[in-house]
Amino acid sequence: MKTDFPTRKIIHVDMDAFYASVEELDNPDLKGKPLAVGGNEIRGVVSAANYEARKYGVRSAMSGYLAKKNCPQLTFVKPRFIRYKEISKQIRNIFFDYTVLVEPLSLDEAYLDVTVNKKGNPSATLIAQEIRQRIFDEVGLKASAGISINKFIAKVASDFNKPNGQKTVNPEEVLQFLEDLEIRKFYGVGKVTADKMYKLGIFTGKELKEKPLEFLEANFGKSGSYYFDVVRGIHHSEVKPHRIPKSVGAERTFNENLSSEIFMLERLEHIANELEKRLKKSNIAGKTLTLKIKYSDFTLQTRSKTLPYFIAEKALILENAKELLYQEKMENSVRLLGISLANLNNEKKKTESKEDSVSVQLQFDF
Structure with missing residues (x-):
């Protein structure tokens, strides 16, 4: 099967049940037992669950009450993000032994471009095996990996x-792999989009590939061209060592549901204060402010407004968040509030980052 794909060698490393695995690492008594990080059976939301808990349907973003109902023997532990960051740094240092082109997605996953690598190893598959073994030997945790010609396929794999x-999905296997792939396994296709595709008769990559670009754009807007490309193995995004944030936010889940907007304003002030700290730490500001509201029935609502100027100060953040809060009547009591800023003033940084990324790639002429 002839292909004209670029010859990048990309690895996506994803830690297995990372938060829960760190808790088991530090407390061996938890091993083998259903475990959830975050929340509890009375209040809160599950941040992560180990594989024993997942057998009972416990998953991230599930309420602690429902998780305990599904798995009565479930153990809850409070998240320790300082510890998770410490472990994540150890793992990232292992990545840097192989390549400078490391793009973290979160504390527990990252892309690595090993097309040209520090070990001089032409096999991305063997590099991934070695990295996973080192993570286990040096950190004590297990990881999974996908290897292919671009970030999209590596992530799926x-x-x-x-x-x-x-x-590993080799270049000559890419087209068949994508045609056989269930549509819900395509990275970027969530449950709502998958359900819409099912109604349109799209269940696999092969059926997605049969749809013309005009059809996909008509039904999925700007995402249509993305689906059109990736099902053909086209995904040009490079591994970017320095990711520039697109938004900065802060949110808080409350111990008791809030039914009064007066109490909500008090909480919003604390959230705005935290957001100001994060913005100043990164030395950025934004124009588009979004208020996130999660109700007691777990429905989620967002309200946004774009200003003609950049803001980063607590007073302005709070003033605009209040306006959005009063924009329409609350549908129910509220369990979570959040504020985020997007449309940031780091466009110059993004351009510089892109130029730096291109210059790095040009060193590897292949």
């Missing part, structure tokens, strides 16, 4: 043999 496994 890393889910195939979880936990503690890996999958």
